[in-house]
Amino acid sequence: MENKKSLFSRLPVISQLKKSVGLQRGMLVAGIVLTLIFLLTAALAPLIAPYGATQRFDLTQAAPSSAHIWGTTAGGYDVFSRTIWGAQTAFIVIVVAVALSIFIGVILGLVSGYIGGWLDRILVVVADAIYAFPTLLLAMVMSIALSQGRSDMWSGIFAAAISITVVFIPQYFRVIRAETIRLKAEPFVESAIVVGASSVRIMARHIYKNATRTLPLIFTLNASEAILTLAGLGFLGFGIEPSAAAEWGYDLNHAQSDATAGIWWTGVFPGAAIVLTVLGLTLLGESMNDLNDPRLRGRKKAKKNGAQKQEELVEA
Amino acid sequence: MSRSTEKAAVSGTPSGESTPRPVLKIDDLRVTFATDQGDVPAVKDVSFTVAPGEIVAIVGESGSGKTVTAKAILGLLPETAQGSGAVIISGNDVLTVSPQQLRKIRGRDVAMVFQEPSTALNPVYTVGWQIAEGLRAHRPEGKRVGRKEARKLAIEALGKVGIPEPEKRVDYYPHQFSGGQKQRVVIAAALALNPGLIVADEPTTALDVTVQAEILELLRDLRDRYGTSIVLITHNMGVVADLADRVVVMFEGDVVEEASASALFAAPKEAYTQKLLAAVPHLGRDSASAGFTERAFQDKEVLVRATDLEIEYPGRLGSPAFKAVDKVSFTISAGEVFGLVGESGSGKTTIGRAIAGLNRTTGGSLNVLGYEMLNYKERSFRPLRKDIGFVFQDPAASFNPHLTIGECVAEPLLIHTDLNSQAVSKKVADLLESVQLPAAYAKRFPHELSGGQRQRASLARGLALKPKLLIADEPTSALDVSVQAKVLELFREIQNELGFAALFISHDLAVVDILAEWVGVLYKGKMVEQGIGNQIMGNPQDAYTKRLIASLPVPNPEEQAKRRALHQALLGAK
Numbered sequence: 001m002e003n004k005k006s007l008f009s010r011l012p013v014i015s016q017l018k019k020s021v022g023l024q025r026g027m028l029v030a031g032i033v034l035t036l037i038f039l040l041t042a043a044l045a046p047l048i049a050p051y052g053a054t055q056r057f058d059l060t061q062a063a064p065s066s067a068h069i070w071g072t073t074a075g076g077y078d079v080f081s082r083t084i085w086g087a088q089t090a091f092i093v094i095v096v097a098v099a100l101s102i103f104i105g106v107i108l109g110l111v112s113g114y115i116g117g118w119l120d121r122i123l124v125v126v127a128d129a130i131y132a133f134p135t136l137l138l139a140m141v142m143s144i145a146l147s148q149g150r151s152d153m154w155s156g157i158f159a160a161a162i163s164i165t166v167v168f169i170p171q172y173f174r175v176i177r178a179e180t181i182r183l184k185a186e187p188f189v190e191s192a193i194v195v196g197a198s199s200v201r202i203m204a205r206h207i208y209k210n211a212t213r214t215l216p217l218i219f220t221l222n223a224s225e226a227i228l229t230l231a232g233l234g235f236l237g238f239g240i241e242p243s244a245a246a247e248w249g250y251d252l253n254h255a256q257s258d259a260t261a262g263i264w265w266t267g268v269f270p271g272a273a274i275v276l277t278v279l280g281l282t283l284l285g286e287s288m289n290d291l292n293d294p295r296l297r298g299r300k301k302a303k304k305n306g307a308q309k310q311e312e313l314v315e316a
Numbered sequence: 317m318s319r320s321t322e323k324a325a326v327s328g329t330p331s332g333e334s335t336p337r338p339v340l341k342i343d344d345l346r347v348t349f350a351t352d353q354g355d356v357p358a359v360k361d362v363s364f365t366v367a368p369g370e371i372v373a374i375v376g377e378s379g380s381g382k383t384v385t386a387k388a389i390l391g392l393l394p395e396t397a398q399g400s401g402a403v404i405i406s407g408n409d410v411l412t413v414s415p416q417q418l419r420k421i422r423g424r425d426v427a428m429v430f431q432e433p434s435t436a437l438n439p440v441y442t443v444g445w446q447i448a449e450g451l452r453a454h455r456p457e458g459k460r461v462g463r464k465e466a467r468k469l470a471i472e473a474l475g476k477v478g479i480p481e482p483e484k485r486v487d488y489y490p491h492q493f494s495g496g497q498k499q500r501v502v503i504a505a506a507l508a509l510n511p512g513l514i515v516a517d518e519p520t521t522a523l524d525v526t527v528q529a530e531i532l533e534l535l536r537d538l539r540d541r542y543g544t545s546i547v548l549i550t551h552n553m554g555v556v557a558d559l560a561d562r563v564v565v566m567f568e569g570d571v572v573e574e575a576s577a578s579a580l581f582a583a584p585k586e587a588y589t590q591k592l593l594a595a596v597p598h599l600g601r602d603s604a605s606a607g608f609t610e611r612a613f614q615d616k617e618v619l620v621r622a623t624d625l626e627i628e629y630p631g632r633l634g635s636p637a638f639k640a641v642d643k644v645s646f647t648i649s650a651g652e653v654f655g656l657v658g659e660s661g662s663g664k665t666t667i668g669r670a671i672a673g674l675n676r677t678t679g680g681s682l683n684v685l686g687y688e689m690l691n692y693k694e695r696s697f698r699p700l701r702k703d704i705g706f707v708f709q710d711p712a713a714s715f716n717p718h719l720t721i722g723e724c725v726a727e728p729l730l731i732h733t734d735l736n737s738q739a740v741s742k743k744v745a746d747l748l749e750s751v752q753l754p755a756a757y758a759k760r761f762p763h764e765l766s767g768g769q770r771q772r773a774s775l776a777r778g779l780a781l782k783p784k785l786l787i788a789d790e791p792t793s794a795l796d797v798s799v800q801a802k803v804l805e806l807f808r809e810i811q812n813e814l815g816f817a818a819l820f821i822s823h824d825l826a827v828v829d830i831l832a833e834w835v836g837v838l839y840k841g842k843m844v845e846q847g848i849g850n851q852i853m854g855n856p857q858d859a860y861t862k863r864l865i866a867s868l869p870v871p872n873p874e875e876q877a878k879r880r881a882l883h884q885a886l887l888g889a890k
Contacts, residue, residue: 019352187714191777194672195728196701209718 013284016291028287034280041084042091051078053085053246061263071265073254075242083269085246089157090277094226096161097168098219104165105172106212110203112173113180124177127170136232139163143238156240164229168222175218179211217292220285224278231274248274338365339513339545340389340426344401347384347393358384358397360569366513369543371535373560373577375550377592377796378767381569386517386549390428391418405513423450427506431518433498437490444470444486447505454509473504477534496527500534507538514538517549524659525823529867529883532558551796553596554869557581557876565589578873595801596871597826604653604808605833605849612833613652619685619785619817620648620671626679627666640666642841643680650784653811653818655832655849657825659864662838664821668789671819672706673697685784702732705778705816709790711770715762721748721773722758728780747776751806768799772806779810786818792827804830825868829853837861862886 013032020028041048056076057068064071070079112123130138142163146155183189184207192202234240234249242250248270255267347359359381366372376382387393388403391410403410406425408417427450430436438446448466461469467486474482477500490498499519506514516535520528536559538544548560556563556577563580565573565588573586584590605612627641641663648654658664669675671684673692682689685700708714715724725744729735735743745755751772762770771791778786788807792800808831811818822828828835829849836846837858845858856862866883870876 187708187710188716190674191706191708191714191774192716192727193674194701194704194706195777196698196731197727198731201731205719206716210716 031283101168109176376566553871624680655828658838
């Protein structure tokens, strides 16, 4: 009855898409589409954008026209190009931030949860202390400490990414530590202990894979939070310098004064970009979360006759 | 008393002229579940009736559809299920009535007793409140059930189920009751509105044998006194023999056989029923120590020696430490199977885990293969681990879900030997073969095996390094009876062949008797009695052991009726 599924249909997002029905499917599809648009924009920014991200024009605050389809800002930047390039900046920052925090968070969580004792206590207290800080304030402090006034693109991106990392490590640490503590009491871990496996072997072979199952979900949910943090930093002026790379938060900040003068195009587009990207990632994360939980997952009603069953089999 | 009702019920069912209107009538019930793999039929074409005052048992192994049938009776099927056919209770078809009507039927005409009493009660309300909840939900039109009246009815219900001092206990919270008393409270709540029918889904499975005997006694008493019909869902043939008038045997969603209890146990007609009954371990049959008069293997090397062993769990702040094991002394010699029996909380698992170094001992002495566990260090004990095998209770949880069966079985070999990968995979194939699993199963993942297959693979892992000592902690309690029989048979064969010593831990006396030559009985952390298996089972000396053995229902109605009388006499004498 159970046939082997192809590798493709077992990939995270694809397998969930196959399982979904009704409204849940709609939300997931919307999430996937918005996220795909974001990813494609980030990847193809050099092809899509007519101008460079830091290219300035003499024409300031110009309304949308054929030369500048979304107009220009007070600083003479092309809004359309800035918005497109901004996707790339956001993408790089997310990847660097989340990769760093997953790496460190997972290792710390595993060690802390499995070894326990005073090491665990200290790490938990440190994580809680970081958690207690307002995230944006912490990110600002980190950003200032890291960039120290330098303003080229990569140091800006790393400063932003690392300051987000510091905020996120405790999250991954907590999730992995809780899972590890739960798994530590599972019979299969105990059976490894009884067999005589070393602690490193148990952590690497038995706990690691089982504890990290939920990470793709946290990843998608955190990615949207990372964008918001980045935009927040940019908005407050602690992010990436406008002369280094395009960044939505910064553009939004500078559109503030324009809004009262009736210049809507400088704010609407970067704002919409933030909203849509965050919305896409959140929809994707939330619906994957629901679909992974059999209790929250909706299913088609069981049919009384076999005719529809045939149809389903063909579909599968 | 019960005998006469049984007769009346049996003669009154199929073709009697003046058949009393049945309390429950199930016609062609089918239930189909929608799953990710398509539609799965759980119940296919089930029909039976329950007469007033009759106890009908639905028996079957896991996956037979018995619980789904029970849930269908109360209209408790989950959203993913689709039922067809008819379930008629007092003239209403539960499957088609409106939710409002269904709510009226529940509690008034039919009530449910759940398997796990600790989770069926809400911990933040008093038991009196929870019993009265049903009364309030069913108040007659325009009349409120007053606080005083509800309380009076709740006290009455608690009295009915034999809770002492119901006037005081009605204000207690669930945690202030023991497991057996909680189940009594659940039954009291079910009885509050005097329903004609009670559906009891595995009502004694979560309870100890001695408590189980009391609950069964209570259920029988309710039927005799109030004429309540009971649908009893269970997998335990002893419980069926003790309580049921009529038995419906289910297998894979179908009714295989339906007969009166005495007829079914005396002469089962269908091949499946025969197989099922043959697989049920029966106390006193097939004993490992049959004919023994003194302890076997006495002259062999002593592998484990416990002297006044004490194991404490630290208490929370302010409360004293909990003594799980209290001054226990025993020895296990090479080649011997030591059976450790006891109810939940008796400390039997703690002892097993302490021998494997999973728990620390806190007093006395525990010597395992020459290593004193009182000053345990993981590093110095690790080399000894290759001589100790361990088989866990739950075969599903004791394998890493991300590794194949082959990788799991190979793990001890990889850690303790320096065989190359080819030699390891050959060894794994041999091991799987020795537990009667095809070598190709090495490539499967744990979830692709059935429970029995997994437990056999677990045995293969435990035996991978040819240990001197194997600790088996309730290895068959998560398995169905027919599978249990196979695993026990295999265990016995392999033990005879390899001659390792074993500590076999179980709550089931009949199972222990089949395997162990020497049996120790634990009660509240103390070893109350130990001796040769057949002597403990046949002629127990300690008062607790006597009670424990008398409480165990045997799968034979006639014999069980005699045992029941004996048990009551024993309780009366106490």
